[in-house]
Amino acid sequence: MSTYSDTSTVLDRQLLLQLGARLKRLRKQQGSSSVAMAQRVGISRTTLGAVEAGDPAPSIGTYLRVMSALGVSGELALLGSGALQTGQPVAKATSKRSAPPLSLVVKAADGAHDVQDLQSLMLHKEAVRLIQSDPALLQKATATLDRWRSSPDKRSQFLWDEWSVILHRHDWRRALSNSRRAKELRQASPLPSILPPEVRENVLAQVRSLKQGMELGGPT
Numbered sequence: 121m122s123t124y125s126d127t128s129t130v131l132d133r134q135l136l137l138q139l140g141a142r143l144k145r146l147r148k149q150q151g152s153s154s155v156a157m158a159q160r161v162g163i164s165r166t167t168l169g170a171v172e173a174g175d176p177a178p179s180i181g182t183y184l185r186v187m188s189a190l191g192v193s194g195e196l197a198l199l200g201s202g203a204l205q206t207g208q209p210v211a212k213a214t215s216k217r218s219a220p221p222l223s224l225v226v227k228a229a230d231g232a233h234d235v236q237d238l239q240s241l242m243l244h245k246e247a248v249r250l251i252q253s254d255p256a257l258l259q260k261a262t263a264t265l266d267r268w269r270s271s272p273d274k275r276s277q278f279l280w281d282e283w284s285v286i287l288h289r290h291d292w293r294r295a296l297s298n299s300r301r302a303k304e305l306r307q308a309s310p311l312p313s314i315l316p317p318e319v320r321e322n323v324l325a326q327v328r329s330l331k332q333g334m335e336l337g338g339p340t
Contacts, residue, residue: 130242130326131334133174134228137238137298139183140174146190147172161185173298225333239327240306241296246319247311248292257314262287264310279308 147157158168163182171178171186187193228235251257265287269280282305286294295305312320 130238130323130330131226133176133242133245134226134238134330136176137174138226140172140298143186143190143192144172146192150190157186157189161189170297175297177293225335226330227333228327228330235327235331237298237303237306238330239323240303240312241298242323242327243312243315243320244296244306244309246323247315248296250314250319251311258287260314261310264313268310276308279305283309 147154152160154165154168154172158165161168161182163185167178167182168186171183184193184196187196228238247257247261251261262284265280265283269277269284283295285291286305287310295302295309295311
């Protein structure tokens with residue numbers, strides 16, 4: 121069985137999406153093609169695409185190499201040194217009295233489609249997690265898909281056929297990336313149908329909070 125690794129919360133994934141989008145924006149501002157940047161960093165174009173899509177699969181080392189090539193690795197160095205723990209220079213951060221932690225507010229992207237995509241992505245991530253712990257849920261999703269494929273409505277037939285392959289092969293990443301095709305697949309997916317109400321509501325609540333702005337750091 122193939123495995124799937126992802127961040128655990130909507131906030132985690134939003135942060136990665138924002139980082140990936142920023143790295144892609146910086147690359148374009150510097151006039152570098154994806155092919156040239158991938159060669160410069162020493163990774164495949166597919167891996168670079170995953171980084172720029174905020175995919176959690178690439179290692180932190182890969183993200184760091186891309187950041188270094190774009191000239192922004194110093195930000196990660198600040199985080200590693202603890203300088204981002206305060207709003208003061210590093211020299212002052214070594215005083216005996218601990219400064220209050222830096223508080224940031226993270227919000228979902230402005231576009232309604234971006235929020236919907238993030239919500240759909242996280243619902244699917246939860247469905248895959250449940251399927252991997254309870255294979256009976258895979259049978260439930262397959263039964264739902266078979267019922268759809270036998271219906272008179274054939275508008276999504278080509279997507280349902282692809283879902284049949286995904287379910288059979290446990291090829292989750294095919295539908296859990298940030299690519300255009302993955303987004304299309306999620307719109308015709310049987311996976312949300314297996315989610316318990318409490319799991320679904322947990323994701324929706326996180327998305328609602330993210331739309332309003334979630335505080336990162338600060339007092340607990």
